[in-house]
Amino acid sequence: MSPLLEVAGLSKRFGGLAALDGLDLHVEEGEIVSVIGPNGAGKSTLFNVVTGLYPPDDGDIRFAGRSIVGLPPHQITKLGVARTFQTVHLFPNMTVLENAMVGQHCRTRSGVFGAILQLPSTRREERMVREKARAALGFFGPRLAGYRQEQPAFVLSYANRRRLEIARALATEPRLILLDEPTAGMNPRETLEMRDHIVRMRDELGLTVVVIEHDMRVVKGVSDRVIACDYGRKIAEGTYEEVAHDPHVIEAYLGKRAVG
């Protein structure tokens, strides 16, 4: 079976800087793949290019067998790719529930006339959107449930904001979800909780997950495969053990061993 996500020779320059330099990777359906690498290695750029925020300078991206290069982000989301952001980007003045409901936008159709005339199909769709949004929020148990859902997103604690962003991405009913440093800024307990959530995404929801992470406990705990990047290129690939001991990876993080 062809991989769910396939990236071949992907390149992206910003001015003189090559954020991605001929990156190849693939992700099979049902896998959890971690992408690691020092800061500036191009990991977030990878996500940005895959989800269509920037066009690549070179290379191809194939999702479920078809090329998605050049498609606008909302169409890529509709095809089944969802993502979260390195710094949380919620819709601060919308309620928690509304944030999640936005995720359902690409799965629904009602428009202006339905809204004005309050057609039964529109009302039904709204109810369904609400339910699915609640279900997405419910992925995190009681944390985003109850009265909290009617609160504006900006009152949430930091960890809850991250969870809401993930819930919003889940609400788009994706096949592939890209998580950009989901545990950044979390305390150890929250981090371990998130690690379990990532595994649940694969096990309970049948999602394929690609995670950019710096916290090796999480990487070790969730990954079926790990891909290491540096300077916009893949430098190692394999299980956590294999990659952790790869000399190129060690060099990338710690630098070359001094002579003598």
Place this chain on the structure above:
Amino acid sequence: MSQEARTTRTLGRFERLPTRRIVLVALSIGIATAVAYGSYRTLTLPAGQRYSGSAWRDFLVLGVAQGAVYALIALGYTLVYGILRMINFAHGEVFMAGAFGSFFFADAWERSGFLDRRPVLAVLLLVLLAMAVSVTVAVLLERIAYRPLRGAPRLVPLITAIGASLFLQNTFRGLFGAQTRGYPKPTALEGTWSILGIPVQRVQVLVLVVAAAAMVVLTQFVSRTKTGKSMRAAAEDQEIAALMGIDVDRVIVTTFVLGGMLAGIAGVLFALTFGNISYFMGFAPGITAFTAAVLGGIGSISGAAIGGLVIGVLQSIGPALLLTGIHVPSPFQLKDVVTFLILILVLLFRPGGILGTGEVEKV
């Protein structure tokens, strides 16, 4: 979350078309065709209706002179935008204030004869007075309307600027009356001079000389002096500039002062050229100058100058060239339409301007 089987998501046929690209290409073809056709028709008019060579020459000279004035105003826009990344919508009113400020003296001096006896001195004083008034208005604007909003999302200062523009227009209307006033011209400036065999109106010569001088002084100031360097640094990165010890507040005020001075000069030149002033005279030149700044590449000083000249010439030649041939009556009524279409086109195809990078600045 549901565990239903995931169907392959596909996109409808229309969703895959690059609609934007298609529309842009169609638009460019359409415009190019229209321009070519209009020009062709105008240039192939029968001899009686055609513009003579001297007519075109006059258009060109007029365009350059107007363009010089626009360039001066455009510099104000571009300087402020470079540092604050905001469109100073009220800059047209700064220009108008200069014209008004100098008017009362010009009027008095005309009646007393001073204007005609010592035209050089009189005009110089008028320019200085206009600069003073314009600078005052500009600095007040910065202090009262813009400074409290530093760092606000970009639409907020724009709305404030619109409000300030409206306020200033009506303030001048309330203070000085709603009627259009005639701006006196010294007799020394009536008539034409012959420059390289081309008859040029004396006023136009004055405009060109003064504008050129002002721009040279400005460029020297920005590139040579310490303040100029501070301005450029702050334009690059305000935070770092502040960390380097640059008093960003003062630099911003200086920027407004410079813009105000240039606008004041432009005000007098404009008034001398067109012979009248009114409280709403700032609006059209303001937007035209803004277009010029965008055309040249907003944030770039040379861009503003070039943009101004180009717009001036296009305003002057455009209607004549494109519209006379297809028998549009009174084509010069539509000169602002030409300008605004240029604005829309520039923002559509090359928002960075002629001297810009060509990169679309993402929202």
Place this chain on the structure above:
Amino acid sequence: MVRAGAKAGLLGGAVLLYAAAVGMLVRLDELHLVGTQVTLGRVLLVLPPFVAAFLAVRPRVVGGRVEQPGPPAALAIGALAGGVTGAVGAGGLALVDAIGLDRVRSVFVAVSPALVETMTFGRGLGLGAAILVLGGLGLGAVGGIWRRVRHGLRRPVEVGLLTVFVLGMLQRVVPFMLDELRIERDWLYSRVTRGLTWVGAVVVLVVATAAAAYVLDRRERHGRAPLEEGRPEVRGVRRLVLAGIVVAFFAALPQLAGSIVSEIMGTVGVFLLLALGLNIVTGYAGMLHLGFSAFFLLGAYSIALLTGANLVTAFGLVAPRFSAHLDFYVALVLVVLIGAAVGALLAAPVLRLRGDYLAIVTLAFAQIAVILATSSWLQPITGGPQGLRDVTKAPLLGIGFRSAENFYYLVLVACVLAVYVSWRLAWSRTGRAWNAMREDEQVAEAMGVPTGRYKMLGFAIGGAIGAIGGAMFAVKVGTVQPGSFEIIQSITILAVVILGGLGSVPGVVLGALVLLGLPGLLTQLEEYRFLIYGASLVAIMILRPQGLIPNVRRMRELQEEERTQDAWQQIFAARQEEEAAEGATEAAS
């Protein structure tokens, strides 16, 4: 602190001189609010010292602590500020006198003998100057300690004074309503000055102050204003009932207030319709649209041409090059479609532009529209500067709509529909998409919202509503002239939307009533309406970007915070009880 007082005083004085030089003092002196002594002009004269003092003594954060002058200091500094304001005013008068009134008047046209009269209270320069300074001192002193007056006393008095002021400003409406309702009104409104009588003003002041005091007292005792109590469902019903009452009031207005008011309110209604349209584009979808006047123009000219209006030429009335003779309501449908189509077309090329560039482009488009409509080139169609006339009266079932009252109802219906549509859109999938785009466009796009399409939709709807407004305006006035569609109209409705609060429909309605209704009703204000618009735009942006009545969301936030904290209090209390109970049982076992 003393410096703050002096500075505030100078600022107040500048404002005073400004109001004088621009002509507001004299013009607004014609508007009597209470009796013959309290005119709007006099109020303008009295406010600067008071406000300067009030602001001069406001609490300041100095070195990490909040500092506020004690009562004697506040009194003194306030007096200083007020006195300086008065002194500046007197100084201005002296300066004018020294230079010579006529010479000053040749430059500053508003400086007239009438102005001097007004500023000196008719007592001549010397005495007048003294009054200004002493009055300034007194008013300033009051302004200084006003903040210190007990909140429970101050607030009701402020409300009372505001009520008197509002009733005074509504002198063109309320007396006629009282007449219609056959309520005796000569005790309240004087037939001579048109403003309130002293007796009436005092009564209103006392009643309003008492009512405000009562409400305030209840709120403090129960922790919440009476209207905001209740579960969400009850609140929803209550809001609907309120809306119903408002609609009923406006429906009854022509009967109550007479045809002059109806005529004015008809125009206000048209602009309210436009403002509601702009509210959708700018308030919901977040795109600053300065080109609404273009669609206003488009709608008016379209309806005129489609219903058989004639050009006004030097040779008399002539049919335009292209025209039809459709029924108004058929043509209206076409006009809506044209408006929507042009709106979408305008949006298409500029979707990727940043917010402020987008705004400028819409402005350019609006200006192009006016220039083209006025041009000689399109004169065979649009009639040039003279425009078109003989626009249809929009007959429906035999009723023509040009009369003031009939038109008012037509516009009222349109506005109610627009409000309904706005409300439905706000809480729909479309509204959600717009909200998301407005908050963070790139992220919305990443979440599956086709932002380009929704921007076009916003512009299309805006265009349609603008065109409808234009069509109605054409019917009302009967002629279509390019002078009515200048860019200033765009900026006017922008001011209404911003003042009312972006995205808040009740706010926009209130904004329209205040910014459009008041100058319409009071001719003295009419002259300064654009000045006021400009100043209020600047003020709102600096002080309170959300506007008068903030969007429900933001209001909700503030209330929810409280509710949450209440909830936590209860949970905490409950838990403490539990623990206490457990502790007791443990101790018992």
